[in-house]
Amino acid sequence: MKSVIKNETAYSRRRFLKTLGGGVVVVFCLGELSFSSLFAQDSQLLEELDFNAYLRVKEDGRVDCFTGKIEMGQGIITSLAQVVAEELEVSIYDIDMIMGDTELCPYDAGTWGSLTTRFTDPVLRAAAAEAREVLLDLAAEHFGSNKTSLEVIQGVVVDKNDSSKKIAYAELTKGKKIVRSLTKKPELKKAKDFKLIGKPIRSLDAEAKVTGKAKYSGDIILPGMVHATIVRPEVFGSKKIKVDASKLSDFAGVQLVEKDNLIAVVHSDPEVSKQAANSIQVTWDAPVAKANQETIFQYLEDTIQDNKVFEKEGNLQLGKEVSTIYREATYHDGYKAHASIETHVATCYFEGDKITIWASTQSPFGTRSSVAKALQMPLEKVHIKQIFLGGGFGGKSNSQQSIEAATIAKLCGKPVQLVWSRKEEFMYDNFRTAAVVKVAGGTDSKGKLKVWDFDIYCAGTRGTELFYAIPNKRIRTFNQADVHPFGTGAWRAPGNNTTTFARESHVDIVAHAAGINPLDFRLNNLENKEMIATLQLAAKTFGYDKEKKPGYGYGIALGQDAGTLVAMIAEVFVDKETGEVQPIRIVCSQDMGQVVNPHGATLQTEGGITMGIGYALYEEIEFNGGEMKTTNFNRYEITRFSKTPKIECVFIDKMDAKPQGGGEPAIICVGAAIANAIFDACGARVYRMPITPERILAALS
Amino acid sequence: MKQINFTLNGKPLSLEVKCQESLLTVIRTYLEQTGTKYGCGLGECGACTVLVDKEPVRSCMILSEDIEGKEIISIEGLSTEGELHPLQTAFISHDALQCGFCTSGMIMNAFGFLLQNPNPSREKIIVGMESNLCRCGAYNRIVDAIQTAGKEMLKKVKL
Numbered sequence: 001m002k003s004v005i006k007n008e009t010a011y012s013r014r015r016f017l018k019t020l021g022g023g024v025v026v027v028f029c030l031g032e033l034s035f036s037s038l039f040a041q042d043s044q045l046l047e048e049l050d051f052n053a054y055l056r057v058k059e060d061g062r063v064d065c066f067t068g069k070i071e072m073g074q075g076i077i078t079s080l081a082q083v084v085a086e087e088l089e090v091s092i093y094d095i096d097m098i099m100g101d102t103e104l105c106p107y108d109a110g111t112w113g114s115l116t117t118r119f120t121d122p123v124l125r126a127a128a129a130e131a132r133e134v135l136l137d138l139a140a141e142h143f144g145s146n147k148t149s150l151e152v153i154q155g156v157v158v159d160k161n162d163s164s165k166k167i168a169y170a171e172l173t174k175g176k177k178i179v180r181s182l183t184k185k186p187e188l189k190k191a192k193d194f195k196l197i198g199k200p201i202r203s204l205d206a207e208a209k210v211t212g213k214a215k216y217s218g219d220i221i222l223p224g225m226v227h228a229t230i231v232r233p234e235v236f237g238s239k240k241i242k243v244d245a246s247k248l249s250d251f252a253g254v255q256l257v258e259k260d261n262l263i264a265v266v267h268s269d270p271e272v273s274k275q276a277a278n279s280i281q282v283t284w285d286a287p288v289a290k291a292n293q294e295t296i297f298q299y300l301e302d303t304i305q306d307n308k309v310f311e312k313e314g315n316l317q318l319g320k321e322v323s324t325i326y327r328e329a330t331y332h333d334g335y336k337a338h339a340s341i342e343t344h345v346a347t348c349y350f351e352g353d354k355i356t357i358w359a360s361t362q363s364p365f366g367t368r369s370s371v372a373k374a375l376q377m378p379l380e381k382v383h384i385k386q387i388f389l390g391g392g393f394g395g396k397s398n399s400q401q402s403i404e405a406a407t408i409a410k411l412c413g414k415p416v417q418l419v420w421s422r423k424e425e426f427m428y429d430n431f432r433t434a435a436v437v438k439v440a441g442g443t444d445s446k447g448k449l450k451v452w453d454f455d456i457y458c459a460g461t462r463g464t465e466l467f468y469a470i471p472n473k474r475i476r477t478f479n480q481a482d483v484h485p486f487g488t489g490a491w492r493a494p495g496n497n498t499t500t501f502a503r504e505s506h507v508d509i510v511a512h513a514a515g516i517n518p519l520d521f522r523l524n525n526l527e528n529k530e531m532i533a534t535l536q537l538a539a540k541t542f543g544y545d546k547e548k549k550p551g552y553g554y555g556i557a558l559g560q561d562a563g564t565l566v567a568m569i570a571e572v573f574v575d576k577e578t579g580e581v582q583p584i585r586i587v588c589s590q591d592m593g594q595v596v597n598p599h600g601a602t603l604q605t606e607g608g609i610t611m612g613i614g615y616a617l618y619e620e621i622e623f624n625g626g627e628m629k630t631t632n633f634n635r636y637e638i639t640r641f642s643k644t645p646k647i648e649c650v651f652i653d654k655m656d657a658k659p660q661g662g663g664e665p666a667i668i669c670v671g672a673a674i675a676n677a678i679f680d681a682c683g684a685r686v687y688r689m690p691i692t693p694e695r696i697l698a699a700l701s
Numbered sequence: 702m703k704q705i706n707f708t709l710n711g712k713p714l715s716l717e718v719k720c721q722e723s724l725l726t727v728i729r730t731y732l733e734q735t736g737t738k739y740g741c742g743l744g745e746c747g748a749c750t751v752l753v754d755k756e757p758v759r760s761c762m763i764l765s766e767d768i769e770g771k772e773i774i775s776i777e778g779l780s781t782e783g784e785l786h787p788l789q790t791a792f793i794s795h796d797a798l799q800c801g802f803c804t805s806g807m808i809m810n811a812f813g814f815l816l817q818n819p820n821p822s823r824e825k826i827i828v829g830m831e832s833n834l835c836r837c838g839a840y841n842r843i844v845d846a847i848q849t850a851g852k853e854m855l856k857k858v859k860l
Contacts, residue, residue, distance in 0.1 A: 073801065073837045075799070203799075206801075209798055209804050211779075211780060211789060212735070212737070218739065269722070269726075271721065339836055340800070341748050341803045341835070342800070607799055607837045609838065610840060611838050632743050634743065641826075
């Protein structure tokens with residue numbers, strides 16, 4: 001894996017330096033420096049990933065910032081510009097973000113895992129700091145002054161001892177081409193000197209988006225372009241046996257495209273393309289259904305035998321014996337869709353033997369590789385362009401639609417646009433997996449947790465390291481390839497939503513059984529000081545001790561994800577007659593280290609909480625084997641205006657610390673915080689998400 | 702094929718259509734105004750909302766033959782002479798968006814709603830906007846933005 005990445009890096013750097021105009025350029029690539037030596041950010045991910053940055057101060061004084069990351073609403077188009085502007089001492093509005101273009105930007109594996117702020121951000125800061133030093137050297141030479149007497153104010157270098165000596169970056173870079181590779185750790189600003197980092201900055205792309213000018217992959221219109229419709233089976237994983245396209249002659253100008261299992265029609269009018277595709281009769285060989293949304297949990301438990309021990313300490317039997325309260329429970333979570341409002345889209349054209357693609361993808365470089373492999377083309381013949389994404393949440397990590405569009409374009413010989421319908425989206429989305437978590441936990445007479453046994457089926461171990469001090473514990477994971485009836489994949493904080501739901505529900509159950517309130521119980525069992533502070537901040541902000549009206553309840557959940565600690569407290573109202581839940585208020589406290597853009601972090605937290613209410617209360621894919629019963633939003637309820645509670649986000653103040661993840665962490669606690677609040681409100685303990693009115697009524701009866 | 706006449710963003714247009722295509726296809730594909738988005742094709746998400754004779758409608762659910770003589774406004778027609786509409790300004794100042802894909806539909810639905818409900822309460826806005834979906838979770842900010850814009854629009858009328 002490493003060598004592949006190195007090749008891609010070298011290729012993109014060569015290409016970048018070749019196409020470059022004038023100005024001061026800083027190239028930051030690992031290999032010259034080790035990332036951990038620079039930033040001491042511990043992560044096993046560093047073994048596999050590479051972090052690169054290119055920065056150019058142009059001859060007009062504006063700054064191009066090149067990154068392989070993409071913008072999908074998470075706000076890095078703003079926060080990355082913010083750190084570059086900070087170190088370069090220029091206005092944030094003078095920075096142009098060039099993102100996700102495989103010919104202009106440095107290699108990047110993908111925009112996921114809340115990695116950008118943790119890892120790309122420090123690299124760009126370093127590149128910007130280096131560029132500032134180069135510009136200061138040029139200015140010192142220009143004035144014949146000592147560099148130490150110079151300072152930069154909004155892109156203008158000024159001599160502190162002689163105010164007549166000032167020169168703008170634009171003048172310094174004019175007619176020059178200076179390329180600098182970062183070879184030593186540059187001098188980064190200290191938190192006390194920050195002018196931009198830590199300040200709330202509104203989204204820089206908002207105007208483009210409120211005017212309809214922002215371009216998404218389906219907004220690219222190419223001369224002679226045709227719209228493709230793929231003929232899909234009703235059951236996921238079906239193989240085609242026979243195709244009857246005899247009715248296609250009813251549609252003038254339609255072209256049929258067939259390759260292996262792919263059958264598509266193209267036409268310049270998308271509606272004709274759709275109708276023509278509907279006229280094709282395909283006989284499919286469909287796989288036999290093994291489970292539906294009700295039987296899947298037992299199926300997973302029965303089918304998966306292999307397990308791995310993730311964490312183990314002490315003796316479970318001993319822990320059980322010393323426990324005065326011991327509770328066991330099994331938690332279930334159904335499949336969830338990413339349900340971005342933009343479906344998967346790709347628009348592409350061939351020019352000679354080279355293809356250019358605009359695609360809603362979280363991994364432009366991954367898409368380049370996938371398309372090159374599928375069409376047997378060299379990497380340099382595939383160009384993925386910069387484009388906005390209409391949401392991602394992990395669901396746009398694969399490149400299926402790009403491969404399909406590219407294949408069709410090659411076969412039909414025309415520029416192609418492929419927009420998945422919502423129905424296709426609900427079949428080929430890589431869903432968040434259904435999962436089972438079996439938990440046993442016990443506490444002694446003093447309310448100290450003594451034993452914890454946690455078996456996870458299909459949800460992985462992300463975020464499951466115990467932050468409660470428990471002497472006897474075991475965490476195991478059960479997994480098996482191809483056990484799901486359709487594609488599954490990363491869904492905003494993969495697995496962590498499910499396991500946090502199970503852990504924090506169960507901690508609540510044990511606390512209530514011990515007769516201790518869930519806040520005190522958690523504080524009594526935590527050993528991590530940061531987590532204690534995060535929980536205390538949440539409790540204080542929420543006003544946990546304030547009295548509740550009948551029918552209302554409070555619920556707490558703690559979690560960790562992408563280096564960030566989360567404490568959440570939810571207030572809900574439950575109608576005992578109908579089982580309807582109304583989220584009233586959610587407080588989210590996070591320790592995410594240095595908060596680069598508190599406003600952007602707040603948006604991500606609000607977004608995570610709002611999305612999380614959906615998986616907690618409504619979202620569940622209905623299916624029979626590979627046959628999807630859920631095909632549109634009429635059968636897949638996501639959070640709406642009326643179900644959005646009042647949301648308050650607070651952050652632990654740590655401006656000198658390293659920045660941690662912000663896009664995913666908040667969402668992990670929503671399921672458990674809501675579940676625990678529902679119990680507090682009405683006494684219903686529901687072990688399966690989504691926590692629907694029917695399941696609440698069943699738990700009450 | 703049938704000739705239809707209508708206006709889009711104040712511009713009179715005459716177009717030959719097949720009748721069964723959606724208004725969304727007319728706007729996005731035939732007229733190349735791509736600010737209006739496809740989200741679900743069933744009128745469930747609201748991303749394709751435009752105004753037809755000042756009423757917010759789901760353009761994916763309207764047949765082209767039914768727009769004869771109608772006055773259509775899409776997101777591209779909201780700002781006048783380069784000046785942003787109060788709703789657009791308020792969406793920016795409240796940062797009432799993330800990925801931006803539902804935003805055109807949100808703004809157009811809000812525009813239609815405010816024309817009929819000047820100076821609405823939060824509760825009324827929530828009811829009026831309930832059928833528009835946002836996966837990024839900007840709802841609370843969208844409500845704030847609509848309240849702010851409603852007040853601005855009233856001021857403009859008074860002037």
